[in-house]
Amino acid sequence: MNQVWAWFAAAFVAAGFVGQPSCLAGEGWRAGVAKVVITPEQNMWMSGYGSRDHASEGKLHDLWAKALVFEDPAGHRAVLVTLDLVGIDRPTSVDVCQRLQTKFQLTRDQIALATSHTHTGPVVGENLSSMYFFGDDERSKVKSYTERLKDQIVDVVGQAVENIKPVELKQGLGHATFAVNRRNNREADVPQLREAGELKGPVDHELPVLTVRDADGNLDAVVFGYACHATVLSFYQWSGDWPGFAQLEIERRHPGTVAMFWAGCGADQNPLPRRTVELGEDYGRQTADGIDEVLTQEMTPVQGRLLTSCAEIDLAFDDLPTQEQLQLDAQSDNRFIASRATMLLDKWEQDGGLAASYPYPVQVWGIGKDIKFVILGGEVVVDFSIRLKQELESNRTWIAGYANDVMAYIPSKRVLTEGGYEGATAMIYYGLPTVWSSNVEEHIVSTVHELVESQKSAQSSSNN
Ligand SMILES: [Zn+2]
Known part of the structure; x- marks a missing residue:
């Protein structure tokens, strides 16, 4: 056992680091959840589109930061924060995570900051720095919004920690079909192609669901993900776009529940057709329907340990x-x-x-024996999801993008070679010097495998 543990520790010195399970054996899983409104208090510049020429004009509905802190029977903890934001930049993420680590005695691998990629949220930090043209007044609003956001995230995690109690975690898998591969289907043709069953992939229509119920069976939280851009709306009012509507709808149908969304590998996927509030509401309802179908079926209890690991890799650019x-x-x-x-x-x-490279975050959480939750930075295209689900051989593989740092699009080898917006030109808006090197997909995927392998040995050492 010691040898395995030593190998496991050595692997992590090489690949990154992993949280050590503590020895406080409890009865079962525990969790706490909390949420806070993060809608800007004043009108300010909105994120996601370079064509906007003025600040926001009020809100359609609120934006939220939500925190789920959960803990396995051995007392090992993970903190998932979901944010109704287009993305966060590295300095914001680093600062928040350092504060969370200090305040709650965590290591970096135990914290994941997931964003929904709503295109009707505010500019945060230096995210998409080459996309906006505004004066000092707007710049200072972005700065003060970002500072307030960081405080709010630390506070909401604190509230979730205070709320920790015994729970039962269960998981299941639903489906929703509104995500369309936007590279391979012309937007104007989508209604006809859909009608004829001729939409071209690749797509990932899986809708993974995790539920948190207290000892009395009350549904405290519903965590779900889906691989699709949040680009139904492009106007000047704050909203969470379709994921915002989905979360509101789930919370309406299940009073007392906190619904939390993480964005999957939807960088090349759009909700189509789009551009009306009604369509945003409709995709929210479709998501809630998919989730309710899972909730009414027999769901699988989460059993086993929680393992958390992460690595930061030097993801290489092409020639500078x-x-x-x-x-x-x-x-x-x-x-x-x-x-x-x-x-x-x-x-x-x-x-x-x-x-010559960018410090790219890769994170893997083994949630019980069944779930591998791979958490990636940037706008990740769907090929990663499809490939990792095939290669990881877990009962449930969830792949989040848009987490911890949204620094660029992350194309697969295929999309990089094809070029276009996701493969090449989007780098301009993110202020990065050139396209990724041809090794981008392999470097990320091999790192995921290393993290998963090291967790396998940790799991087996705990079973010895
Ligand atoms: Zn995007």
Whole structure:
């Protein structure tokens, strides 16, 4: 057993780190949940679209930060925070996680910050830094919103910790079909293609569901994920887009429940057709229907241990631009290219060059013996979900994107080779110097495998 443990520890020194299960053996699983409104208190710049030319104009419904803290029978804890936001940047994530680690005695692998990618949420930190053109007044609003958001996340996790009590966790799998592969179907053709059953994939229509019930059977929380952009709406009112409507609908149907959404690998998936509030509500209802179908069936109790691990890898870019190229780009008629170049030239000046890679977060939670929850940064395309579900051989594989740091699109080898928005040009809006290297998919997938393998040995060492 010691050897296995040593190998496991050594693997983590190499790959990242893992939370050590504590020895406080309890009766069963415990959990606490809490939520807080994070709608900006004043109108400010909205995130997700470069075409917006003014600040928000009120709200359709509120945006939320929600926290679920759960703990296995051995006392090992994980904190899942879901946010109705287009994304968060690395400095915000690093700061929040450090504060959570200190305040609640956690290691980094025990914390996941998941965003819904709603395109009617506020700009946060430096996220999508080359996409917006606004003055100092708006910039200071973004800064103060981001500071308040960080405090609110720490507070809501604190409330969830206070609410911890014995629970039963169960899991199941539903389906919803409104996500459409936006690279392979023309938006205008979608209603006809859908009618004819001729929509082209790849897609991932799985709707994984985790429920948290207290000792009296009350439904405290419903956690769910789905691989689809939150881009039904593009107007000037705050909203959670279809995931916001889905969470509201689940909470309406199950009073007292906190519904929590994490976005899957939906970077190349859109909810189609779109652009009306009615369609957003409809996709919310379809999601709630899919979840209710799971709730009415026999769900599988979560049994076993909670294992949490993460790694930060140096995800390589393709060949970097020269200073001369950036100087040319800074004169470009395309304001996004010019803005990125100016920013990168400043960085060059400051750091003496550009980094050849980006510190990319990969996280894996083994939730009981059945669930592998892979939590990735960035806007991850659906190929990752399909591949990892095939390769990981767990009873349930959940793959989240848009978590911990939304720094760019994350294309598969296929999408990178095909190019287009998700494979190439989206990098401009994220302020990154060029496209990812051809190794992007393999590097991420092999890291996921390393983390999963190390957990296998931890699981077997606990069984010895
Ligand atoms: Zn997106």
